[in-house]
Amino acid sequence: MAPGYLLVTMHISDPERYKQYLAEAPKSVQAxxxxxxxxxxxxxxxxxEWNPHRIAVLRFPSYEKAKAFYDDAQYTQTRQLRQGTTEYFNMVLxxxxxGAIPQNLDARR
Incomplete structure (x- = not known):
């Protein structure tokens, strides 16, 4: 099964309040x-021209596990701790x- 990755870019505007999110988020990630x-x-x-202020990359055992993490009730609450603490917060799954990279990659993907 292929892993799932979350790619995150952010600009933290309130570091003191953001620390609350940093303290709680790893619990959900590990779960x-x-x-x-x-x-x-x-x-x-x-x-x-991409110049993010801060970057995070997370790996999960699968795409589905990463999506389940994001949709989980506990992490939904944890995300609330982040509100108003960043200028922007972008997350892509x-x-x-x-294994090996396929020889016939579809350029449209």
Whole structure:
């Protein structure tokens, strides 16, 4: 089964209040078998105009587990702690792959 990844970009505008979210979110992530691969840290734009302020990447055992994490009642409550603490918060769920990269990739995807 292919893993699921959450890619998050954000700009924290109220770091003190955001700490409440940071303290609670990992509990929900772990409950669904997720782990943080990136949580802030140094980054730079190498191509294009994308310049997020902060980046997080989370890996889950599957796309479905990642979606279940996001839809979970506990995490829904935890997300409320984040309200009003960021200038923006973008999250994308993407399915990873297992094994070798297929030779006939569909360019439309």
């Amino acid at each position: 669904f078998g997720g782990e943080y691969l990136v949580r802030g840290g140094r980054h730079e734009t190498l191509e294009g 993407v399915e990873g792959f297992e």
